[in-house]
Amino acid sequence: MNRTGPASAQRIEADLRTLTEDIGVRLAGSAGEQRAIGFVAESLEASGARVHLEEFPVRERNVQAEELEIRVGADWRRFPCSLFSNTPGTGGQWREAPLCFFEAPAEYARDGLSHLHGKAVVHLGSHIESRDQYRRLMEAQPAFLLFVDVRYPGSVPLADGMFPAYTAALGAVPTINVAYMDAWGWRKEGAEAARLRVSGGMKEGTSCNVVAEIPGDDPQGELLLVGGHHDTQADSPGADDNATGTAAVLELARLLSAAPSRRRTLRLVSFGAEEQLSVGSAEYVRRHRQELAERGALMLNFDSFGSHLGWFELSAGGPAEMTAYLWERLAERGVHAAVSTGVMPYADHFPFVAAGVPAATLIRSNCKAGRFFHHRPDDDLRRVSLELVSRVIDASAGILLDLADREALPFARHIPGDQAAAVSRYWDDLFGGW
Numbered sequence: 001m002n003r004t005g006p007a008s009a010q011r012i013e014a015d016l017r018t019l020t021e022d023i024g025v026r027l028a029g030s031a032g033e034q035r036a037i038g039f040v041a042e043s044l045e046a047s048g049a050r051v052h053l054e055e056f057p058v059r060e061r062n063v064q065a066e067e068l069e070i071r072v073g074a075d076w077r078r079f080p081c082s083l084f085s086n087t088p089g090t091g092g093q094w095r096e097a098p099l100c101f102f103e104a105p106a107e108y109a110r111d112g113l114s115h116l117h118g119k120a121v122v123h124l125g126s127h128i129e130s131r132d133q134y135r136r137l138m139e140a141q142p143a144f145l146l147f148v149d150v151r152y153p154g155s156v157p158l159a160d161g162m163f164p165a166y167t168a169a170l171g172a173v174p175t176i177n178v179a180y181m182d183a184w185g186w187r188k189e190g191a192e193a194a195r196l197r198v199s200g201g202m203k204e205g206t207s208c209n210v211v212a213e214i215p216g217d218d219p220q221g222e223l224l225l226v227g228g229h230h231d232t233q234a235d236s237p238g239a240d241d242n243a244t245g246t247a248a249v250l251e252l253a254r255l256l257s258a259a260p261s262r263r264r265t266l267r268l269v270s271f272g273a274e275e276q277l278s279v280g281s282a283e284y285v286r287r288h289r290q291e292l293a294e295r296g297a298l299m300l301n302f303d304s305f306g307s308h309l310g311w312f313e314l315s316a317g318g319p320a321e322m323t324a325y326l327w328e329r330l331a332e333r334g335v336h337a338a339v340s341t342g343v344m345p346y347a348d349h350f351p352f353v354a355a356g357v358p359a360a361t362l363i364r365s366n367c368k369a370g371r372f373f374h375h376r377p378d379d380d381l382r383r384v385s386l387e388l389v390s391r392v393i394d395a396s397a398g399i400l401l402d403l404a405d406r407e408a409l410p411f412a413r414h415i416p417g418d419q420a421a422a423v424s425r426y427w428d429d430l431f432g433g434w
Contacts, residue, residue, distance in 0.1 A: 006390075007251050007255065007394045008251065009386045009390045011254070013386055015243070015247040015251070016244070016381060016384060016386075017381065018039055019039070019239075020243050020380060020381055023036050027232065027275075028058045028085075028207045028273035028276055028279070028280075029058045029061075030061075030205070033207060033231050034208075036230045037053070040250065041053060047212070047254045048257040051211065054283075055206050056207055056209070056272070057204065059203070059205065060202065060203050060205030061201075061202060062200050063083050063089065064200040065199040066083050066197070066198045066199075067198075068178065068195075070193070071099075071192050080156065080178075080179065081196075082159045082176060082177045083176050083198050084160055084175040084177065085276055086202060086276060087167065087175040087201070089198030089200050090197055090198045091199075094195050094196070095196050097142075097144065097194060098118075098119055099186070100115070100120065100122065101122045102123050104124045104125040108130075108136070113140040114140060117142065119143060120142070120143055121142040121145050122178075122186070123145050123146065126151055127160070128166070131169075134170055144174040144196050145175040146175075146183070147178065149177065151374075152369040152370075154372075155179050155182075158177050158233075158374065159375045161233075161276050163277045165277075207273040208280075209271050209281075211268075211269050213265060213266070213268075214262070214266040214267075216262040222264045222296075223266075223296050224265070224298050224404055225268075225269065225296065225357070227270075227281065227299060227300070228249045229271040231272055237380050239379050239384050240304045240306045241303070241375070241379055242303050244304060244306040245303045245304070245305070246270055248305075248396065249268050249270050252268060252393060252397055256268075256404075259401055262401070262404040269281075271284070274303075274348055282351040286434070289434075292355045292356070296357035299349055299352040299358070300326075300349075300362070300399075301349040301362070302361070302362055302392075304374075305363055305388075307364050307371055308383070308384075308385045308388070309366050311365060312330075312335060312363070313363050313364070314360055315347065315363065316339060316359075317349065317350070317352075317360065317423065318357075318358025318415060319412050321410060321411035326399065329399045330396075330399070343423055344361070345426040345427075347361040351427075353415055358415065
């Protein structure tokens with residue numbers, strides 16, 4: 001088997017600093033993302049890979065100001081908020097409405113949602129994960145939505161977005177994220193009304209997938225794909241989410257290009273617009289669906305895997321033999337991961353599974369909610385362990401070279417039937433299907 005030199009913590013740190021400190025926030029379609037795309041493309045070319053760009057349209061979040069006030073008794077108090085991507089602003093005008101708390105995990109079971117009409121709805125839950133529920137919410141015509149991310153009782157608003165397939169099909173109202181502890185206080189103190197003013201909102205933009213190819217001996221043979229996304233949420237430098245994944249793509253390109261030969265072609269993709277629900281990877285599989293059906297052997301994705309304290313999770317879609325192979329090879333190299341074979345549609349491996357390519361995402365949680373700094377301004381380099389990131393990249397380079405060199409892969413190229421049915425439902429509901 002071909003072997004590579006060890007991953008360089010110095011190179012990885014330099015990549016992370018460029019992405020998070022020199023460039024910073026990298027919203028899909030923004031100037032920051034364009035700078036990141038240029039850096040990633042230049043770095044991949046320097047590794048010796050063949051690089052090209054694949055652009056696609058997105059809705060860029062472009063907010064100049066966002067203000068939220070809550071009335072408790074006779075007093076209006078100001079609170080921080082963050083506009084969801086793929087939802088409109090208020091045209092710079094104040095929008096005021098009575099406050100209504102909506103306990104979403106239970107209340108979507110109600111026969112009707114007409115009581116939300118014209119209200120400022122405090123919506124418990126980080127996402128709406130059902131097209132039918134979103135349709136019912138839009139039909140109720142709330143004045144605006146205030147989302148409370150219940151995964152972690154934080155004191156700062158997280159940045160997030162509404163799924164673009166939902167808003168394109170069913171419309172949207174101004175939707176903001178608010179801090180859990182702020183919403184707790186409103187309920188406790190009997191808040192009665194809210195008013196919101198957002199200047200700006202969404203505008204047409206362009207994102208990009210950066211594609212790098214390291215050819216194998218058979219240019220039409222099986223493909224091994226590697227991915228990570230370079231964009232971030234609003235106001236977040238995204239050191240862990242997902243400069244770590246971008247750094248993995250760059251360092252793996254350097255390591256894998258140095259191997260003298262490979263049976264199979266390696267293709268590395270830095271995806272745009274993941275934070276809007278894997279828009280870039282979905283665009284990639286739609287554009288390359290036929291090729292992936294014929295040649296796609298495995299897609300290995302890296303997302304938010306650098307947290308100092310925590311545990312690795314391997315979310316896998318594909319045959320049991322693939323999952324077992326990845327788990328065993330990672331463990332041999334000191335990377336022990338909890339395995340999930342339930343369908344997880346919120347990472348860039350999922351569109352590949354929908355296209356019939358076995359795929360997995362390696363991620364690292366540090367609390368049951370995921371990561372306590374998820375989508376926040378403090379997702380900076382203090383959150384990332386260089387030693388751990390280097391170890392994961394070393395292990396992954398060994399796995400990829402082993403697979404690239406084998407005469408036959410140790411697993412079949414298919415998605416088991418029990419997974420395939422759930423994958424199809426999610427693909428149609430969340431992504432709008434093919």
